[in-house]
Amino acid sequence: MRVLACPCATLWAATHTKPSAATTTLVSSTASTAQVLSLQCGQPAPPDICDHHHYSRGFSLPRVLELGHLDRDDPAEKELDLPAYRNLIQRSSDAKSALKLYWRARQQFLGVESTGIPPDGSDRELAPPPPGDRLAETWNSIEEMGVAVLELCLAALASGLAGGENRYVLEKLFLKMQYARLPISKFQCRRLLLQCGGAANDHVLLRALYAFMRRRRMLTTALCNHSIQALGEHGKWWAALEIFETMAEAGCPPNDLTRKLIREQFSFLLRAAKRKKNSWRWSLMLLGKMEDKGLEPGKEAWDVAMVACARAGRSKETLELFARMIRAGHAPDARSFGSLLSSIEKGRLVSIRDMELVLESMRRSGVRPIESIYTTLIAAHGKAGGGAAAAIPRIVEEMQSQGVAMGLASYNAIITVCARGGDAAGAVEWMRRLEAAGIEPNSITYNKLVEALAAGNRWREAMAAYVAMVESDRLEPSPWAYDALARVCRANSIPIDHRVVGWRPRQLIQHRLEEEEIHQEP
Known part of the structure; x- marks a missing residue:
């Protein structure tokens, strides 16, 4: 061998x-x-x-030597040396080391081989043997050590939450506290739970605390409400909804504050759904989930869902939501009517007649129009083609009669219609009116102006407007404006100086988003 x-x-x-x-x-x-x-x-x-395998993982050699356990095969060394353990725990300032020492003493008393506290805090029941008089005294001493270790661990958790320590490290410590059978009380858990919520990653420890308290029936409705609010503030909306769904099982009936908080979480989810692909489907699903949970969607929830459907051009779904909102007892306002108009404008076939019907219904309801409604109407006339030049002055006149001031979105919509129809003179005139009104143009304004000037074969003015964007720190040219300038220069045999104009922009995604934001959100 x-x-x-x-x-x-x-x-x-x-x-x-x-x-x-x-x-x-x-x-x-x-x-x-x-x-x-x-x-x-x-x-x-x-x-x-x-022979390090004789000792639990994480123990250093000096600590094991101080305990006096040098050889497990020696019967004389099998006695539990409580004073040595107690002395080490009292001198330890590290919660993790003290917890390991307590676990080792407990396992040695129970006669179980100590392999260290599992990192996942798995819940394994280890009951002490039926004690006699001497064993009962020893077990009480071990439990007293557990109380001291618990105070040290709770202090470490509280200081870690206040000091910004890694929340995953704190969660691991709490899970090991559970596995070590430390006598954690309801008051101590409540104090820790209420301390969570101030930092971005507090949800990590909060969810572990909530699960522990739920298993031991320590929860109250107030603690559940705090957990829902803390999770929602840091974007953990689905986790907040999960707490709401399990409140009844935990013996904590939801109250009015709970329902208010959950409606807010659904509103956050609905607004976040706008950034998702097929966000209108998400919105409809969330509304259905609210109704399934017995939560009546608020006016804001209906509006957000209608905006999502309108952005996708889903006029049928927007109209259904509009009717369901009215049946639910919510009176439509300018935003609701604006969503209907926007869904028609973004549809495949723009129907000016349908939009006029929506406007007429809005007037009969006594709802005062807002700028985004007229902006949507201007964009719809531009997409419809003929009659846009005659419709724009009429729409502007109606805005003035209703006391609705024209903003940057309205001017951008008009200049966009001019660029679509190749009306260079109209684009220049509305640009002059925008500057006279004291409104500062943005990148969308200049890009559409360049496209309109290029469509009207006014290459000098188009070149000047594009160079102004290049030289500006706050304006950003779009690829479509560059293409329009290149076409008009090529048609007039004018070379492009790339040292002045630069090369074709590549920020396609960003500019596509800007194109969608030409019109204000209804």
């Missing part, structure tokens, strides 16, 4: 005597390296300080 020598034991044996090569000894497979060398040398075996 070939034995690999341990460096520590080999060095100890070498200092005593030189082993004889002729000596052969039959050694069992469980013998240590130091014991093999001692048999060969005829010397007593040194302490097997390299």
Whole structure:
């Protein structure tokens, strides 16, 4: 049998005597390296300080030596040395080390091999044996040590929450506290739970606390409301909804504040759904989920869902939501009518007649129009083609009669219609009116102006407007404006100086988003 020598034991044996090569000894497979060398040398075996498997993971050699447990095979060393454990725990300032010491003492009393506290805090029930008088006194001493360790761990959690420590480290410590059977009370859990919510990653520890308290029936409606609010503030909306769904099972009936908070979480989800693909489907699904949970969607929830459907050009779904909102007892306002108009304008076939019907219904309802409604109407006339030039002055006149001031969105919509129809003179005139009104143009204004000037074969003015964008720090040219300028320059045999104009922009996604934002959200 070939034995690999341990460096520590080999060095100890070498200092005593030189082993004889002729000596052969039959050694069992469980013998240590130091014991093999001692048999060969005829010397007593040194302490097997390299057998780390005798001790739990995470224990350093000095700490194990101080406990006096050098050899588990020695019956004299199987006694539980409570004073040594207590002394180490009192001197320890680290919650993790103290927790390991308490776990080791508890396992040694129960007669269970200690392999360290699992990192996942798995819940395994280990009940103490039926104690006699002496065993009961020892067990009480271990429980007293557990109370001291618990205070140290709770202080570490509280200071970690206040000091910005990694929340995943705090969660791991709390899970190990559960596994070690520390007597965590309802008051202590409540205090920790209420402290969560100030930082972005507090939800990590909060969810572990909530799960622990739920299993032990420690929750109250107020604590559930705090958890829902804290999770919602940091964007964990689905986790907040999960708490709401399990409140009844946990014996905490929802109250009015709970329903208000959950409606807010649904509103956040509906607004976040706008950034998702097929956001209108998400919106309809969330509205249905609210109704399934017995939560009546508020006016804002209906409006957000209608805006999502309107952005996708789903006029049928927008109209259905509009009717459901009215049946639910919510009176439509300018935003609701604006969503209907926007869904028609973004549809495949723009129907000016349908839009006029919506406007007439809005007037009969006594709803005062807002700028986005007229902006949508202007854009619809531009998409419809003929009659846009005659419709724009009429729409502007109606805005003035209704007391609705024209903003940047209205001017951008008009200049966009001019660019679509190749009306360079109209675009220049509305640009002049915008500047006279004291409104500062943005990138959309200049890009559409360049396209309109290029469509009217006014290459000098188009070049000047494009160069103004290039030289400005706040304006950004679009690829479509560059293409329009390149076409008009090529048609007039004018070379493009790339040192002045630059190369074709590549920010396609950003400009596509800007194109969608020409009109204000209804």
